[in-house]
Amino acid sequence: MSVVTKPGEALAQVDTIAVTIDGIEVQVPKGTLAIRAAEMVGIAIPRFCDHPLLDPVGACRQCLVEVPDMGNGRGMPKPQASCTLECAPGMKINTQVTSPVAEKAQAGMLEFLLVNHPLDCPICDKGGECPLQNQALSNGNGESRYEGVKRTFPKPVPVSAQVLLDRERCVLCARCTRFSEQISGDPFIALVERGALQQVGKYAEHPYNSYFSGNVIQICPVGALTSVSYRFQSRPFDLVSTDSTCEHCAGGCALRVDHRHFQVKRRLAGANPAVNEEWNCDKGRFAFVSGRGEDRVTRPLVRRDGVLKVASWPEAIDAAVAGLRAAGSSAGVLTGGRLTVENAYGYSKFARAVLGTNNIDFRSRPASAEETIFLTTQVAGRGLGDGVTYADLEAAKRVVLVCLEPEEEAAAIFLRLRKAVRKHKVQVVTLAPYASNGSVKLNATVVPTGPGDEAAALAGVELDADTLVLVGERAATSPGTLAAVVAKAESAGARFAWVPRRAGDRGAVEVGCLPTLLPGGRAVHDAAARVDVAAAWGVETLPSEPGLDATGILSAAESGELQALVVGGLEPRDFASAQQVRDALESAGFVVSLESRLSEVTERADVVFPVALIEEHAGTFWNWEHRPGVVNTVIRQANTPMTDLRVLAALADAMGTSLGVRTVDQAATEFAELGSWEGPRPVPAGKPNGAKPRANGRSAGFRVATWRQLLDGGRGMDGEAALAETAKPAVARVSPATAAKAGLAHGGEVTVVTDAGGFFTLPLEVAEDMVDGAVWVPTNAPGVSLGEFGVLAGDTVQLNLGGVA
Amino acid sequence: MTDLLTPVLSANWGTAKSWDIGAYAAGGGYAALDKAFAMTPDQVTELVKDAGLRGRGGAGFPTGMKWSFVPKDNPNPKYLVVNADESEPGTCKDIPLLLASPHTLVEGMIIASYAIGCHTAFVYIRGEVLHVVRRLRNAVEQAYAAGHLGKDIHGSGYDLDIIVHAGAGAYICGEETALLDSLEGRRGQPRLRPPFPAVAGLYASPTVINNVESIATVPSIVVNGSSWFSAMGTEKSKGMTIYSLSGHVTRPGQFEAPLGVTLRELLELSGGIRDGHQLKFWTPGGSSTPILTGEHLDVPLDYEGMAGVGSMLGTKALQVFDETVSVVRTTLRWVEFYKHESCGKCTPCREGSWWLVQLLKQFEDGVAAPGDVDKLLDICDNIGGKSFCALADGAVACVTSAVRHFRPEFEAGYHTPARELFPYGRSALFEVPEGSHA
Amino acid sequence: MSGHEFKSFFPDSGEVDMADTSTNIDETTIAELRELAARYPQPRSALLPMLHLVQSVDGRVSPAGIEACADVLGITTAQVSGVATFYTMYRRRPAGKHHVGVCTTALCAVMGGDALLERVEHKLGIGPDETTADGTFSLERIECNAACDFAPVMMVNWEFMDNMTPEKAEKLIDDLADGKDVASTRGATITSWREAERVLAGFPDGRADEGPSAGEASLLGKSIADAKGWAAPKPEETAL
Ligand SMILES: Cc1cc2nc3c(=O)[nH]c(=O)nc-3n(C[C@H](O)[C@H](O)[C@H](O)COP(=O)(O)O)c2cc1C
Ligand code: SF4
């Protein structure tokens, strides 16, 4: 049985008391539970229901100890559950180690748990890592005294498309139901029936569709909850585990990745008390098979006579170099937001030192010049200590969310905020068009805010030194919002943090995947900063003019101003206008694509280089806190041993300018040596080229409010059908007044018509608290991606009765 | 010396329309209110403390002391919850009291609520007693109409609402913390203590939970004084209480007597064991209290007396069984009750009661294996004192006490079915036809 | 065929009966559910009464009833289902017009409860937790109903039927089947299980005044005391 002590959790407190456990005196923080005090002296008391991150329940009774002295000279007449017993000064506790009473109580409890437990360890997923099995082996009787009938249920029953339940294996510790209620706030599973028939259940029509459902599989101390995707895939003892960091969002959750036969079999939440504690979201847990499909790029491709053909690496490199040489510095680099810091650093350096351009942008999503300024002046060059941390969220008085729906866009932040709300009464205020599911679970005060009205709404929110503001990447397209956050926070002494969505975003800012930034927060327009970088890189000069941002790069490529594009992993539909991206890729003179899967970019590329999947290489992700998270190589016999960095280094070599780094370690070392800029913080300089926020209300109609849902049409979820089934259905949401105005009715369908004449249809949900005059739609629902329609938050659309465009 | 029987709570049960406010008031009902309002809340609590009233729900905790635990500085509302779940096998005192004189409880609740500063009080009554629910709701309505409830009661400036809440079938909801969860609309499973209800009970607010009889006793104390009350009973078990005599006695029924009366005395009043039979075993306070035998007829039926002979006073539910009754059969049936009523939260109770039932069935069927009595006791030992709440302790108390007093009868279960030793039909009050399986 | 088909002991446990989704719940019911919720300082407290009301309308805890309760209280259907399956008074299959309970907890059982149950089962042709084909009766083995001094005890729609014998039980069932007026020994004239559930939910039926104050056994002590002139001391005698 694993013993889990939370370093830091208890030690942070100052008041300590002395207790004696099995004769060993130990100082423990006040309020420490006996079971954890025992851990501190190295005594593992067996347990099932206890979980340090869940409220104590004392249900399984496995952890009974004897208390000969409560600290007042008197003993407790009965054995006590050590997982619910708070240490008192002078208390004496005797565990199974020294107390025959405790030992017998624990043996008796184990026997009871086995009375109705099936003997199916050989076919149980948990066999080999099962606390009950371990207990039975180490402390159980060789033979059972129970001769009766065992309780059996039909097995297994799905509690969701992703989670299966074998009820007869369940020890009713209620960890899963407590998790769902206390931690994620999704009590779609509950204990049902009573007595010997008690079991975990869901309501027939309502599966356990929680974004966090996988955690219950992980904390189940037996094999009662298993995952559809992992069931019968492997024995725990045949798996090799690797610690890593999740690549799906900017949360930075620690992961444990288990593989066998050169294939990842499952991913578990890793334990990082500072970040994700011991939880993760289902996307991080289950979405890891997207690279296994037929569309995996395993060999370089070169376009010959208009057709992409498999080529050798030298051929492909030659072809790419020819195209890039011809373009010279008339090139643009689009990196996408999914790169490790080291890979992104490679692009940043490649653009400047090899191509000689500042035309580089990681933002494969709606962005703005305002945001460029914000990232340049307020985000880049900050380290962990300079920003807001997960722990800060718990310590704050109030957290204000601007353009951020944590449950959808930053799941680990959501969990930590929920803990902050539950345990520390932190108040959450959100500027949002309606109270989302996540807002409700955070008991958030919603400041009803139409899309694009965030800056104005923020003016009415009270901030002070105990307030934290989390501003999401969507603020980029809400005019004035980022500036308002900065101004308002500064004047109130409040701290703020930028929360991007993708795992590579924060690192990309830091390494300078922006037209205005060099690595370490050095501004392109700052000559001293340029000299600093040029010296470190051993190049004479660096391009001094700020480059084009993504939108600028794309239009320049389309118009022929730019002759070549180097493109990392990105999807056209994630941009403000997918069509613009496609047009640009098609019109661009020359396109080099670095990809692991065939995509709309590879389709239009001249040369395609295969790059490694996340599990095939090492690196670092900086999360939203600016905290580095280590990515380790899981699969060593990779189909594609090349990383983006190696490809770029090879291209650089072939072009005659060494990149100077070709391995992850080299890139990491060089980037670290470069360090953050210590000179003056960049101030906005001139007007960066590129996209301006669009004006709201271009035509009469309804404004679009939107954000991405955690489980959506993103390609990273491909291949995991069970996970996709647990996603929220896509709906369009309007207020009753809006519905009335547009002649729509709840339960029906609505057709959203854009100014450009595009349209799509979604089921309609009329929500009382939705702001008037707006319609909320998901950004990237499967099959309905706003990028395809060129629609941004704040744009106006017409709403028609479903099916009628 | 007080009289053998001292009807106070039951004094009006026989009057015409005793449940009606008219009859109740005519008998002096609601007279205690003004007397109580003339005192400070603390004085009322002190009075109840002085009287020595101990909880009548089973545990015997001093009622006044319980009230005084309610923190005065807690900003949350205070709640009084009356436990009318009466489901302990053998226990049948609160239900007749509520059927015959619901106003006694209502009056008591007003005084108790006043004492603890409560403005919303609840009665949690088991659901399976329809007519009692009717009478109680009716009484509350009448009390509102008469100005005993609602705003500014009797011009005292004190406000109180009473909510009558019917349960839905779960013995465990008599356990006070399970009751609170149930009253909050949840599964009735016991809560972790601490925090104790007095600090964080209903809606996490300070809450006093008392048995029906405990609260119904309060008006008489207020009217007659604490020394009147403490003049009855024994040194540490004060006052009068209701004893319920059931089973193989000539005339079963309710007897209100000072604490400390003996079963022998009560048996005499009820005409003794039914004709032609002798006492075999009995429970002093429901099936959760260890059984006793003819040896214990003269032990005072008070908290100390019963503790002295290894049992408990419990709910004073005296279930009497004669020599026709198989202890094994009875014990099995009780354990089946606990298995049925186990809430399922904790392992020893849930799994242990499941196991015990199967094992005891083997004893009943005469197919237990030699040595199984010790196994039975060992399983009981692994349950008793290890569970989350006291339900499981009750479940094993009947087994261990039955084995203590009747071990040979269990050992007979190694070879002979209980039914053969004690033909079941003979225990029934009516002729049971040959061939019946019952 | 393997011949080792998996057999479960509790195949139907865990959920309400989803095979039958019929319901009579309408706007009036929803309004009454809301009314119940409004009676408490916190609405969820009303869940038990609300489920009683659902039973009075649908004859069981219906899927629609669970959903309505969840909706009114803003909790999940799993939470409601967890509550509905915890308490024995909530039925997953339709109860009969009259719901008959026979107490078979230890004391009633030995005093004749077991024999009574056997007789009633035979008479109705159903076992515990079953309902007669015509929907008139359902049967339940009940646990101690706080009437031990009237053992053996039966209940009809949760009204007391004290001091039962097999003959009385047969007559009781015949009379109910014939639609005759049947009075509880300590209660009102029997109506129906659904009407009883409505009263339990908190909507009175005005029958509180029916029936006696107490049964004979309840009055035994008091009548002996009266006969003997016994009473509690007078306050003035006990004043310090
Ligand atoms: C399993 C169990 C069932 C109980 N049932 C009842 C009951 O039905 N009625 C009751 O008043 N107390 C019952 N109790 C006792 C209560 O928990 C609590 O002690 C009592 O209501 C307090 O009231 P009192 O102090 O007035 O006695 C039960 C306790 C347990 C452990
Ligand atoms: S002893 Fe445990 S299972 Fe039994 S009723 Fe109490 S808490 Fe529930």
Ligand code: FES
């Ligand atoms: S671990 Fe302590 S009771 Fe379960």
